[in-house]
Amino acid sequence: MTKRVLVTGGAGFLGSHLCERLINDGCEVICVDNYFTGRKENIEHLIDNPKFELIRHDITFPLYVEVDQIYNLACPASPVHYRHDPVKTTKTSVIGAINMLGLAKRVNARILQASTSEVYGDPIVHPQSEDYWGNVNPVGVRSCYDEGKRCAETLFFDYQRQHGLNIKVARIFNTYGPRMHPNDGRVVSNFVVQAIQNQNITIFGDGMQTRSFCYVDDLIEGFIRLMNSDPSFAGPVNLGNPCEFTMIDLAKKVIDLTSSSSQLIFLPLPQDDPRQRRPNIDLAKELLKWEPMIDIEDGLKKTIDYFKG
Template sequence: MKRIIVTGGAGFLGSHLCERLLNEGNYVISIDNFFTGSKENIKHLFDNKNFESIRYDITEPIHIECDEIYNFACPASPIHYQRNPIHTFKTSVLGILNMLNLARECKARILQASTSEVYGDPLEHPQKESYWGHVNPNGIRSCYDEGKRGAETLMMDYYREYNTDIKIIRIFNTYGPRMNENDGRVVSNFIIQAIKNMPITVYGDGSQTRSFCYCDDLIDGAVKMMNNDNFIGPVNLGNTYEMTVLEFAKKIIDMTNSKSQIIFKNLPKDDPIKRQPDITLAKEKLNWNPNYKLEEGLKKTIEYFNNYINKI
């Protein structure tokens, strides 16, 4: 039985990861400061004797015996990471520094959940791992974009200097049950607005593109990466099926039988115009490919938000 730490374990993706790792017979320790994570996401795991939840902020050092560390701690939506940008940056940079030191101490393998935001507003499309990005270093999104880039730098430097056992994944737009309803992301925004028959807010003219990956597929890729002995990354994990935000809004209206109208608002600063992963490397090195069709994943997500709204 491996002892596995999941930082951000009470978050949207972290909670799905904890569940997966427990189902595989591991002892799982969730570390979360509950800034955006929620006990609701993991309360169904509390009775599992192999699960532990610790309220803690990884910007401070921590010492726990472990075999593996999945570092998923960091607000991932603009509304939340811009709410306290200095703390967001500290979570990415000081957080990974503390986790890398813990990995060295325990001789543990560590996986960093990086992001497609390291590519910024990309000039290359689709984005390959070899692309260095087009990032504004002093804009309102920089706390997240540059924080994650800095975290990748530290991962690689610990690998080169101390031979730390590292893995880096770059997560593209991911959705599914347990998304935070107030995180301002396009999937949760549109679904909630549609269920409530409220106007659906599209920023800009809706021609910007996104590619959406269902959470179970993403977690599968992360676990495959952690268990791969011959590849450190970085590797893109995401779905290659690309569509415009306007097309996506219409799909949500259709799938929820909503009476919502679409309204247009100004595009936020530094919002990426195109986002689509090149996953050739993930296919080749991890034998990974997303399995969920968009409609299949959206059906589960709409059902989750329907139940959530009915409970309120």
């Protein structure tokens, strides 16, 4: 029987790749987006596919559809966008989660929450494993996103305990690839766009803070495996690439791959910006048989080609 799958935030960076993958796997996909950060051009190539349906909708309002699975990806995910409207960001995470969990309960669907490594805050444990509770500022400029996602996780596990809902929670670490928004303020898209245009590459802080970068196709594979994993495993589970880079290393790699004449300039570090971020993915390896396959150089080349296009 063909699975009917709802993807909220389906016109966004991750959502569009997920919609595409699900259709290729033979599913019928309902894509929901309010275009706060999602873009129609991300899913234009799917519009005429008979297995694809597009609904303009904001998940802070209830939605009534019949589906077998729900991937809840809707939420601004970059500091530029979530600081633009922090109240909206929190409402999308919290009220959106309540509405999607209510839908899952009504139609008895399995539901996956796209959570984030931001639930770990500025971590004092390194690398971060799922049993670490985090070090989060509840009243800072990033709190709308960090605490919104933490509250969404709480709701998911309470719906599981109280209503027996079949839930999955993925904690997504830095992900990059084609269809990233060019102006979303995320480090890979920033560096690539600046390098292609031979502009100065802006590094915040001293550039020695680290991130680990997962190519989008690898992350989507992790989503699919988690959604279809044993019902007894809800997560949370880290999905990301454990290969760690300083910002300076990443900038130099982008300059090299673009043959750019860009120079590095350094600006003050934003408030609550984490110094280190790297996932421990032992749980994903053990229970999902998942780990990233695409190395940073191959992934960056594909991303650079997209932005050049």
